Amino acid sequence: MHPFAPASRPRPGVLLTALCGLLLSLLVTTAPTSRADGTALEYQAEHATLSQAAVASNHAGYTGSGFVDYTNVTGSYVEFTVDAATSGRTALTFRYANGTAAARPMDIVVNGTVVAPGVSFTPTTNWATWATRTVDVTLNAGSNKVRATATSASGGPNLDRLTLATPSTDGPAVPFGSHQFPYKSGTLKPSGAQATLDQAVISKYNAWKSAFVRQNCGNGWYQVISPDADHPYVAEAQGYGMVVTALMAGADPDAKKIFDGLVKYMLAHPSVHNPDLLAAEQDTSCRSVNGSDSATDGDLDVAYGLLLADKQWGSAGTYDYKNLAVRHINAIKADEVNPSTHLMKLGDWSSSGDQYFYISRSSDWMIDHFRAFKRATGDSAWDTIRTAHQNLITAQQANYASGTGLLADFVVNTHTSPRPADGQVLESPNDGDYGWNACRDPWRIGTDAVTSGDSASLASARKLNSWIKAKTGGNPDNIVTGYHLNGSAFDSGNDMAFTAPFAVAALTDPGSQAWLDALWNKMTSTPINTSTYYGGSIQLQSMIVASGNYWVP
Numbered sequence: 001m002h003p004f005a006p007a008s009r010p011r012p013g014v015l016l017t018a019l020c021g022l023l024l025s026l027l028v029t030t031a032p033t034s035r036a037d038g039t040a041l042e043y044q045a046e047h048a049t050l051s052q053a054a055v056a057s058n059h060a061g062y063t064g065s066g067f068v069d070y071t072n073v074t075g076s077y078v079e080f081t082v083d084a085a086t087s088g089r090t091a092l093t094f095r096y097a098n099g100t101a102a103a104r105p106m107d108i109v110v111n112g113t114v115v116a117p118g119v120s121f122t123p124t125t126n127w128a129t130w131a132t133r134t135v136d137v138t139l140n141a142g143s144n145k146v147r148a149t150a151t152s153a154s155g156g157p158n159l160d161r162l163t164l165a166t167p168s169t170d171g172p173a174v175p176f177g178s179h180q181f182p183y184k185s186g187t188l189k190p191s192g193a194q195a196t197l198d199q200a201v202i203s204k205y206n207a208w209k210s211a212f213v214r215q216n217c218g219n220g221w222y223q224v225i226s227p228d229a230d231h232p233y234v235a236e237a238q239g240y241g242m243v244v245t246a247l248m249a250g251a252d253p254d255a256k257k258i259f260d261g262l263v264k265y266m267l268a269h270p271s272v273h274n275p276d277l278l279a280a281e282q283d284t285s286c287r288s289v290n291g292s293d294s295a296t297d298g299d300l301d302v303a304y305g306l307l308l309a310d311k312q313w314g315s316a317g318t319y320d321y322k323n324l325a326v327r328h329i330n331a332i333k334a335d336e337v338n339p340s341t342h343l344m345k346l347g348d349w350s351s352s353g354d355q356y357f358y359i360s361r362s363s364d365w366m367i368d369h370f371r372a373f374k375r376a377t378g379d380s381a382w383d384t385i386r387t388a389h390q391n392l393i394t395a396q397q398a399n400y401a402s403g404t405g406l407l408a409d410f411v412v413n414t415h416t417s418p419r420p421a422d423g424q425v426l427e428s429p430n431d432g433d434y435g436w437n438a439c440r441d442p443w444r445i446g447t448d449a450v451t452s453g454d455s456a457s458l459a460s461a462r463k464l465n466s467w468i469k470a471k472t473g474g475n476p477d478n479i480v481t482g483y484h485l486n487g488s489a490f491d492s493g494n495d496m497a498f499t500a501p502f503a504v505a506a507l508t509d510p511g512s513q514a515w516l517d518a519l520w521n522k523m524t525s526t527p528i529n530t531s532t533y534y535g536g537s538i539q540l541q542s543m544i545v546a547s548g549n550y551w552v553p
Contacts, residue, residue, distance in 0.1 A: 175250020
């Protein structure tokens with residue numbers, strides 16, 4: 001044979017066999033594996049797409065041929081390509097190890113959208129001890145990209161594999177950060193990456209939860225404490241807790257447990273006038289006091305929280321959230337709505353003929369709640385109630401605060417000529433001013449504006465926003481704790497209860513980006529004041545709305 005003659009070519013059959021063998025090898029090493037019962041698919045991390053990460057095998061206990069070791073930088077990631085037979089909720093379970101003393105958070109991104117920001121991958125004792133972290137997400141039918149991105153300079157944990165399965169019945173349908181309900185077109189949001197905004201809310205929620213969520217009275221109850229109120233437990237705080245906990249499900253793995261504990265507490269403290277309403281105040285022993293009657297604002301949020309819970313977890317578990325919500329809504333209509341004016345009363349303790357029957361508190365005018373109540377019950381009365389409140393807001397702004405849009409804490413004579421209170425009618429000499437009740441109005445009105453796009457709510461919110469932006473010169477530090485309706489201040493303090501709600505109103509004005517950013521930065525940089533549940537709760541809820549994480553069931 002000539003020394004440079006080509007080697008013999010293989011026969012076609014041999015070549016085909018070799019190629020098939022190679023393909024089979026590739027399929028065995030890269031394709032997902034299915035459990036015997038077909039309920040889950042497993043994807044090995046070492047076969048995923050890696051950025052600033054590498055395959056390793058120097059720690060025992062991994063599955064497959066190795067695991068992924070993230071580089072210690074922010075932004076390193078592992079991206080899986082996964083298949084879903086149908087669109088819908090799917091549980092993603094990450095098997096990981098974290099041999100450090102600190103959690104390594106990661107953003108979980110599905111098809112380019114952050115669906116679970118800042119998921120905590122907690123320490124696992126050492127690098128050879130493996131644990132799992134599950135996140136419920138929505139996948140499209142067919143191929144999906146699932147990326148786990150490190151959000152700290154420490155990088156991510158060691159990642160072994162990803163498993164897909166049907167989510168547990170306790171998993172929320174709308175996990176925090178999933179942004180399944182976009183706001184109306186034209187709504188602003190604070191500048192910056194969505195994941196950064198979401199993480200700021202999670203951090204503030206964790207601080208709020210640490211400060212105010214308690215189990216002080218046994219019985220499996222949870223309570224939200226109110227150190228700055230007349231009593232340690234008030235209905236308003238429990239309502240806040242139920243709404244917040246339901247909205248933060250997915251970011252807090254204990255959300256359902258806490259929510260159910262709040263429900264149990266609520267059911268154990270009925271109003272003396274209507275057992276489907278919540279008694280307004282409890283003492284240090286969690287015994288209802290001061291008449292054991294209701295407060296309208298607390299009941300409105302309790303009912304709304306139950307509707308959120310029904311959408312999050314369904315109503316087939318320990319509590320039938322939907323039934324409880326409808327009972328609460330019907331009780332509100334029966335005993336906390338004035339039957340002639342269709343406006344909110346102060347509580348179920350006010351009845352025809354008393355001096356409070358035709359007084360309404362502006363912070364109880366929760367337009368988005370009324371929309372949800374109509375959807376839940378099918379009762380057209382809630383359209384009438386909503387319209388009555390929107391008409392009152394518009395008229396009060398036009399007649400008594402045309403230059404500011406401010407509303408009074410309390411409006412009197414609601415059956416004849418509604419007007420701001422003259423001096424003290426319930427709480428203070430400033431009951432007819434923009435004080436510690438009405439300070440919530442920009443949040444409540446703005447929330448309906450961005451979620452419904454309703455023209456009346458938009459106009460009312462924009463009036464408030466235009467005035468406060470000009471009044472403060474665009475500096476949130478200049479917002480004080482009390483204004484007359486003409487815009488002059490009667491107090492000089494500062495509190496998040498007054499500052500934070502204006503961020504929600506700012507969402508409605510396309511020309512207020514810099515103002516919104518200033519308010520957002522003020523909220524994020526101001527720690528939760530552990531001695532004032534009121535300001536802290538309003539601060540957190542305003543951030544939830546401003547970050548795009550609020551939704552109407």
